[in-house]
Amino acid sequence: MSEVFTKIMARNIFYGGSLFFFLLFLGLTFDTVQSSHKRDHRENITEKVALGKKVWEDNNCIGCHTLLGEGAYFAPELGNVYKRFGNSTAAIMAFIKTRPKEGIPGRRSMPQFNLSDEELEAVAEFLKWTSEIDTNNWPPNIKG
């Protein structure tokens, strides 16, 4: 690069550009936080849904599954599992409850987490609430 473009100019682009775009990012973040209640239906976050999120986290579900496409890619997407299981929290609870302790020979299997009935219900309610988030129509189909 010639002397027309100096190190000082490069430095100024770095500081100016980074600052400008970080402030823009903060602005967009402010708007997102303000407006996403229309999409996440936070009024439906009951105590049970909150407990469900805690159960979800305490058992590291994200270590195998994706949730809204984020997580591990070893097991099915769960953002829409409530709908895939026929809009049924009971079906979700039954599935989690009946996982065999020793797994399934030769196949991937979800561990048996020994959740209490309250925890089972909570995690199912959490997944139901999650399935109602407006995700711009993702995933493309019910298979997740």
Add this chain to the structure above:
Amino acid sequence: MPYKSQAVAKYYFVAAIALFVGQILFGLVMGLQYVMGDFLFPEIPFNVARMVHTNLLIVWLLFGFMGASYYLVPEEAETELYSPMLALGLFWIFLIAGALTILGYLLVPYATLAEITMNDLLPTMGREFLEQPTITKIGIVIVALGFLFNIGMTVLKGKKTVVSLVLLMGLTGLAVFFLFSFYNPTNLVLDKYFWWWVVHLWVEGVWELILGAILAFVLIKVTGVDREIIEKWLYIIIAMTLITGIIGTGHHYYWIGTPDYWSWWGSIFSALEPIPFFLMVVYAFTMVYKRRREHPNKAATLWALGTAVMAFLGAGVWGFLHTLAPVNYYTHGTQLTAAHGHMAFYGAYVMIVLTMISYAMPIIRGRAAANSERSQLWEMWSFWLMTVSMVFITLFLTAAGVLQTWLQRYTDAPLDFMTTQSKIEIFYWLREGAGAVFLIGLIVYIASFFVGSKDEERTVS
């Protein structure tokens, strides 16, 4: 070695390499679980193996960054490290805390770990890459603060170069954005939104400053090109990184319940994210081409050039492949993401740490500038074995991802997740094979520290 205190870096580099081995072993376990679903079940379920694999990666890269800083900053500042004792103390704290955390993952169920570490007091666990118990996270913050203090004081009392300032900015950013790991709202949408402030603003933001600074340091040393020229390039590259990468965070905000304007912001800015990586390739090759000296450490130069190329391919090209919203709609959360993640982390961050180790370790171990011919030969073999096998891991995962996208997302009669997985199994086997070659490469790499260590040092003829 110009300054005695630089030697503390050796501890960090040795620990980094040891944890790297653990990371790869658990990677192979997971790879096998992809095709033999019951492998090690229920003793080490997939989620545990994955936590160990990804957390070890993060921890060993942090060891690498810290080691690199302890070596680089005194030399740039032309003064001894502010406190070598503090550096050594923090090393043991970080190593023991890290080892205990990994043991916790392996020895007790995750829910029990959450309970005994009192996660309920400040729940931060159970989120991807941030699985560490809250108490470990607090430990990380303390170590980071002590480290920044040590490095910062060294810069303050010595010469302030652009390289060490950029490094310091990157490291400060790393510490600051990590604080968002303590924010875990009940609202999943906001949780995910700010989770990316750690994950994206780290790897597609401030970590690139660290990468840029280390690469600049090594290039100055091995090419002898005027510092002014290299610093100008460094500023341009990191300017492009942050100008594109900050708003580029938006490419994670398409489908998680955030407003749809992010499709535009995210697509446009993240599509520009390859630019700084492309510049890095041009810059690294130009500097080596215009070199003013022949440095005897050929291996270090190879790693430096390799970093630029592989970071461009992994982070730049493979990131671009699925970053536009209309494409990402179909590919989001498939094996394509895994393909990109593997090559980007290897190309950008694994390789820059290995570049620094390659440059610094011979000097720390008492050589004037470089290892023996034989040792370098082994190291360069390991470079090619690891790099080529990572290319293949990426290609096989890409094939798996494209097929998965097609079968599960795109056709008129989409298959369910597990059926799709069974249909793409062949690529998981091939990936596991490439992973085994990677392990061989890593063994050769470690051997290169011992082979020919009594031979005469390589010199420029």
